[in-house]
Amino acid sequence: MLCRTQHAAVFSVHVFNASSRFLHSSSTQTNRNFPIPRNNSPPSHHVFNPSSLFSYLVSCANDRDMARVLAHHKRELTSNLVLRVLRGYKQLGRAKTLKFFSLAGTHMGFHFDDSVVEYMADFLGRRKLFDDMKCLLTTVSFHKGRVSSKALSICIRFLGRQGRIKEALSLFEEMETVFKCEPDNLVCNNMLYVLCKRESSLEMIQLALSIFHKIEAPDTYSCSNMIVGFCKFGRVESALEIFNQMDKIGVLPTRSAINMLIGELCLMSAKEGSVEKVRVRNTRRPYTILVPNMGGNSDVMQPAVQVFWAVCKAGLLPSAFVVVKLMCELCRLGNTEEAVRVLRIVEERKLRCVHEGYSVVIKALCDCHRVEEASDLFGRMLTCGLKPKLVVYNSVIPMLCKLGKLKDATRVFEIMNKNRCLPDGLTYSALIHGHGESKNWKVAYDLLIEMLGLGLLPNLDSYNLVESLLREHDRLDLCVKLERKLENQKLQKLCRVGQLDAAYEKAKSMLENGIPLSAYARDIFEQVFQKCGKLKIARQLLENTVRVQEAEEIDKT
Numbered sequence: 001m002l003c004r005t006q007h008a009a010v011f012s013v014h015v016f017n018a019s020s021r022f023l024h025s026s027s028t029q030t031n032r033n034f035p036i037p038r039n040n041s042p043p044s045h046h047v048f049n050p051s052s053l054f055s056y057l058v059s060c061a062n063d064r065d066m067a068r069v070l071a072h073h074k075r076e077l078t079s080n081l082v083l084r085v086l087r088g089y090k091q092l093g094r095a096k097t098l099k100f101f102s103l104a105g106t107h108m109g110f111h112f113d114d115s116v117v118e119y120m121a122d123f124l125g126r127r128k129l130f131d132d133m134k135c136l137l138t139t140v141s142f143h144k145g146r147v148s149s150k151a152l153s154i155c156i157r158f159l160g161r162q163g164r165i166k167e168a169l170s171l172f173e174e175m176e177t178v179f180k181c182e183p184d185n186l187v188c189n190n191m192l193y194v195l196c197k198r199e200s201s202l203e204m205i206q207l208a209l210s211i212f213h214k215i216e217a218p219d220t221y222s223c224s225n226m227i228v229g230f231c232k233f234g235r236v237e238s239a240l241e242i243f244n245q246m247d248k249i250g251v252l253p254t255r256s257a258i259n260m261l262i263g264e265l266c267l268m269s270a271k272e273g274s275v276e277k278v279r280v281r282n283t284r285r286p287y288t289i290l291v292p293n294m295g296g297n298s299d300v301m302q303p304a305v306q307v308f309w310a311v312c313k314a315g316l317l318p319s320a321f322v323v324v325k326l327m328c329e330l331c332r333l334g335n336t337e338e339a340v341r342v343l344r345i346v347e348e349r350k351l352r353c354v355h356e357g358y359s360v361v362i363k364a365l366c367d368c369h370r371v372e373e374a375s376d377l378f379g380r381m382l383t384c385g386l387k388p389k390l391v392v393y394n395s396v397i398p399m400l401c402k403l404g405k406l407k408d409a410t411r412v413f414e415i416m417n418k419n420r421c422l423p424d425g426l427t428y429s430a431l432i433h434g435h436g437e438s439k440n441w442k443v444a445y446d447l448l449i450e451m452l453g454l455g456l457l458p459n460l461d462s463y464n465l466v467e468s469l470l471r472e473h474d475r476l477d478l479c480v481k482l483e484r485k486l487e488n489q490k491l492q493k494l495c496r497v498g499q500l501d502a503a504y505e506k507a508k509s510m511l512e513n514g515i516p517l518s519a520y521a522r523d524i525f526e527q528v529f530q531k532c533g534k535l536k537i538a539r540q541l542l543e544n545t546v547r548v549q550e551a552e553e554i555d556k557t
Contacts, residue, residue, distance in 0.1 A: 054085060058092060063099055070103045077104055079113035086119055094127070110143040118151045125158030133158070134171070137179065147179045153187045160194030165204070168194050188214075189221040196229025205233050218249075224257035231264045239264075240303055243310075252314050258307070259322045265304035266322075266329045301329060305338060312345060320353035327357055331364035339364065340373070347384070359392050366395035371403065378412075387419050394426045401434030409434060425456050432462045441469035445478060452485045457493065488521040495521075495528045503528065508541060517542075 053073055060066040070077070082104050089097040101120060105112070117140055124133040133155050141147050152175055159168040172191050175181050183191075188211055195208035212218065212226050223246045230239035239261055246253060253261075308318070308326060317323070323346060330339040343357045351357075358381050365374035378396055381388055393416045400409035413431060416423060428451040435444040448466045451458055463486065470479045487510050494503040507525055510517065517525065522542070529538035 053081070054088060054092075057085065057096065057100060060096070066096065066099060067103055070100070070107060074107040077108055079108075079116050082108075082112065083116050083119060086116070086123065089123070097123075098132075105139070110140050110145045112140070112145060114146060114148040114150065117145070118148060118154060121151045121154045125154060128158075128162070130159060130162070130164065130167070134167070137171075141179050147181055149175075149181050149184045149187050152179065152181060152183075153190045156187065156194060157190045160190065160198050163198065165194060165198065169207075185215060185217070185219055185222060188212075189219070189225065192222060192225035192229070196225045196232070202233065205229050205235070218245075218251070220251055220254060223251060224254040227253060227257040228260050231260045234264075236261070236264055236268065240307075243307060247310060252311070252316055255316065255318065258311055258316065258318050262304050262307055262318055262326060263322050265300055265307075266325050269300040269304070269329050269333070301333060301335070305330075308342065317345075317349060317351065320351055320356075323351065324353050324356050324360065327360050331360055334368075336361065336364050336368065336370070336373075340377075343377075355386055355389070358386065359389055362388075362392050363395040366399040369399060369403065371399065371405075374399065375408075382415070387421070388416075390421055390424065390427075393421060393423070394430075397427055398430035401430045404434075404438070406434050406438060406440075422454075425451070425458065428456065429459060429462050432458070432466065436462075436465040436469060439469070441466070441473055441475075444469060445482070448482065449485065452489050455489065455492070457486075457489060484515050484518075487515050488518045491517070491521050492524055495524045498528070500528065500532060500534070504537075504541065507538075511542070 053069070053076075056069045057066060060069060082101070085092070085100060085104075086097060092100065117136070120136055121133055124130075124136060137147050137151065137155065152171060156168045156171055159165075159171070168191065172183065172187065175183050175187065191211055192208050195204045195211075208226065208229055212222060215222055223242050226242050227239045230236065230242070243253065243261065304326060311317070318326075323342065327339045327342050330336070330342070339361050343354075343361050346354050346357050358377060362374055362377050362381075365377065374396060378388070378392070381392075393412065396412050397409050397416075400406070400412065409431065413423070413427070416427070428447055432444050432447050432451075435447065444466050448458060448462065463482075467479055467482065470476070470482070487506075491503060491506050491510065494506055503525065507517065526535060526538050529535050
């Protein structure tokens with residue numbers, strides 16, 4: 001067993017050697033704001049002043065000068081003075097700060113107040129001097145100094161963050177035997193944080209549960225750490241039990257724990273409802289297939305909804321991502337009434353996900369053809385000053401067109417243009433089919449021409465529907481115009497994506513079939529070939545085709 005002086009000297013040398021690894025050389029710079037005494041020693045008639053002591057420490061050139069200064073002022077050393085000097089480490093330097101603490105501890109017998117030991121533990125932990133941090137606690141305890149639970153919790157937290165789980169556990173187990181300190185909630189919470197959040201194995205979760213049961217009055221962080229640990233390991237039922245216990249004792253979980261719990265429940269519902277096994281037996285050799293199950297598992301979502309409303313009544317809401325995830329899963333299961341209730345809360349609390357929440361719920365209502373509810377939400381969205389996104393319009397307009405409400409669909413389309421939301425192919429296809437089935441050939445034709453003018457290519461069904469309507473009404477001239485418009489649009493698309501060979505063949509077939517290139521399509525065709533150094537080939541194709549067409553016209557005349 002080392003004597004007190006020898007043990008303090010060992011700690012001094014150990015700390016100073018550890019600190020020297022982080023410095024290229026010892027700090028020899030002086031602070032010009034403080035007076036520098038001759039021979040780095042204070043005069044005998046000097047009146048003690050904490051500021052002057054700090055200036056002497058800054059001006060010390062080596063360890064001997066610092067030892068001489070502290071030996072002269074050893075009677076004035078107190079915990080408050082030591083803490084004041086430690087807090088000025090930016091001017092004193094790392095190496096001098098560690099040396100000062102070692103010398104001051106030697107003179108004071110390492111009998112510091114709790115604030116000094118806690119500050120030094122945090123100082124060493126932030127600089128990843130973990131061996132010195134453990135040596136600090138051992139030295140203070142050996143000299144019969146006080147080691148507070150807060151100092152131990154600081155060390156456990158830093159060790160856990162660095163993944164040194166075994167060292168943190170060893171320090172926690174030695175609290176009562178070595179450091180004579182009973183673990184309080186702060187220490188247990190930091191230990192639970194290390195075991196539950198930084199580590200997720202069955203052994204660590206069981207150990208964390210044993211520590212949790214020893215806490216007389218679990219608080220917010222104790223329960224939240226256990227909820228997170230159980231959710232990470234997939235034990236959602238155990239997490240729900242702890243949540244119910246918190247509700248009984250009136251303790252709220254943290255927001256991260258709520259996000260983890262509700263998110264895990266939604267994920268379980270999505271996994272269980274994604275596919276199901278079906279056995280096919282009406283064959284010679286029965287086999288099993290996976291069939292998508294859109295129904296999901298409502299039993300899993302019921303606890304998630306209960307947790308949401310419980311924390312909502314207490315004034316705590318999950319993150320926007322988790323709230324949207326909850327609404328999406330409720331809509332997928334067909335529980336749109338509950339999703340609308342959640343949306344109301346989101347709107348009242350003015351969360352950032354209100355826009356996305358409206359989009360999710362309106363889309364779900366439109367898929368179920370619940371026109372009145374979807375229309376009410378759509379109108380409320382416009383009243384609140386929210387501009388619906390494209391997905392909302394592409395849900396409302398097809399629903400109205402399928403139900404034959406073309407006037408309402410046209411009105412929504414006008415609102416869409418007024419709000420400067422550009423439609424896409426799905427929007428135009430729904431309107432074209434709606435008017436086409438109602439034999440409104442002129443409106444359907446105008447929509448298809450407008451669609452082509454925006455650079456959107458229609459699908460084959462929409463084009464054939466409009467073409468058949470035009471032929472029924474003997475508008476062959478519009479059929480020719482529509483065909484030319486479509487072919488030119490296809491050529492422009494090939495040019496934009498850089499498919500030169502396909503664009504060349506397309507232009508060749510168009511010209512051979514008597515379909516002239518529009519001015520815009522011709523310019524794009526030449527520009528694309530010019531960038532690739534093939535302008536001569538493009539112009540030769542256009543000129544040869546024009547000559548052939550002119551010769552054929554002369555022969556006909």
